[in-house]
Amino acid sequence: xxxxxxxxxxxxxxxxxxxxxxxxxxxxxxxxxxxxxxxxxxxxxxxxxxxxxxxxxxxxxxxxxxxxxxxxxxxxxxxxxxxxxxxx
Numbered sequence: 839x840x841x842x843x844x845x846x847x848x849x850x851x852x853x854x855x856x857x858x859x860x861x862x863x864x865x866x867x868x869x870x871x872x873x874x875x876x877x878x879x880x881x882x883x884x885x886x887x888x889x890x891x892x893x894x895x896x897x898x899x900x901x902x903x904x905x906x907x908x909x910x911x912x913x914x915x916x917x918x919x920x921x922x923x924x925x926x
Contacts, residue, residue: 849857
């Protein structure tokens, strides 16, 4: 569009309408790209927030399962020790 602004020539109404149509098209394309980038950014932000929350839940669940496994191991060890103590 810079060629149009730098030319010292008078244009017909049809040519001016064409230039205006080209400007509107470029502006519409620019806005479409901006909207697309915004949408992608929002989707990525939502995904990262969801993944962070999921990681916290999984970490908490893993901690609970480790505690349960530790308690089961201690119970098993004490039961094994009691059963072996009865043998002798």
